[in-house]
């Protein structure tokens with residue numbers, strides 16, 4: 029008999045996981061407390077932008093292999109394996125992750141499950157959560173239920189969510205019993221047949237792998253951005269430096285792109301949550317370096333605003349500024365903790381007229397900051413601009429040529445916040461182009 033799967037939480041992680049499980053041939057149900065989301069998903073409509081996921085969702089809603097509900101009773105009685113993919117946002121007081129949704133979904137399931145079932149945590153959580161959830165399950169489970177728990181962190185990137193789920197770099201399973209491991213081996217059989225490394229370990233290690241990976245990636249970005257501060261002061265080429273470092277296989281070239289810094293719903297919140305959790309464990313200084321990583325990252329935004337001010341001869345107020353890109357990275361409509369959007373807002377607050385264009389992010393950005401001007405296309409955004417800022421490296425912007433903007437802009441000035449434009453070409457066309465890490 030084939031396993032029946034539920035996925036709790038239909039955000040980014042949940043919908044991707046649900047659709048990919050259906051693609052693997054399982055019958056899947058997604059559950060969420062938000063009826064509007066469930067309605068859209070049941071109609072095969074993806075409420076956010078993710079390449080390839082829209083087609084997968086549509087395909088499997090149509091095939092009947094994937095459905096959605098708000099009804100926990102149905103889910104608990106129907107599925108054998110329940111993946112928890114709800115959010116763990118930063119707490120309102122800024123200290124640590126808000127665990128309400130994880131705790132609530134596990135409690136909802138535990139009270140309703142009868143017979144044998146496996147609950148698998150996928151959400152990013154503070155270390156120690158799985159042990160705590162085991163005791164929640166122990167308190168709430170019905171006497172007729174035999175519920176096991178496993179931890180199986182998710183490493184997908186926005187923009188590559190389907191690929192990362194179908195062909196992960198590695199699979200990590202934290203568990204305390206052989207049955208959980210066997211069940212997850214069945215679910216991930218295709219990836220395992222393709223020789224995906226599998227790490228079976230304890231709960232704590234499984235939880236830590238996820239936060240350690242994100243902390244490392246964030247550190248790598250801030251590391252190169254700290255050198256960008258040096259080259260901005262004394263001169264040097266940050267991209268050449270990164271290339272030269274990257275040839276050392278121990279270092280590697282990936283995540284060494286200097287720019288406006290990292291953002292999104294994961295890296296910033298995860299490094300803060302890790303500091304909060306280790307402090308709670310009495311390790312006040314252990315993750316202290318992550319406070320520096322965070323500060324270096326946030327300084328990038330100030331740097332861009334200062335640069336804009338200098339390039340505009342201290343005349344930010346009233347200047348016409350075009351911002352290209354507001355999402356935290358390309359191929360996403362996500363503006364959570366987006367450096368690009370933050371910079372646009374800072375410029376607006378300094379009195380500039382800010383015109384924003386993003387291929388997918390305008391709607392989400394406008395919902396957060398309705399007072400910026402949102403342009404329907406690139407041409408409208410750069411019209412009469414005194415300064416253009418390229419802040420998210422969408423293909424549409426990376427391939428820009430000076431001649432594309434020249435008939436439209438008011439002045440030939442551009443900040444390349446992602447170091448993706450060919451400086452000599454723009455300078456040859458009479459532009460003042462300043463990149464990240466560039467002495468100015």
Ligand code: UGA
Pocket residue numbers: 152182183184185186187242245249282283284285286287288289290291292293294295356357
């Ligand atoms: C990140 C991790 O890369 C995933 O492995 C992880 O599963 C995910 O968080 C998560 O915890 O759910 P994601 O948030 O989609 O994925 O974004 P990344 O591709 O990691 O980029 C994060 C930020 O770093 C972006 O703002 C990007 O522009 C920036 N970045 C990246 C740089 O500034 N420089 C670089 O060299 C690379």
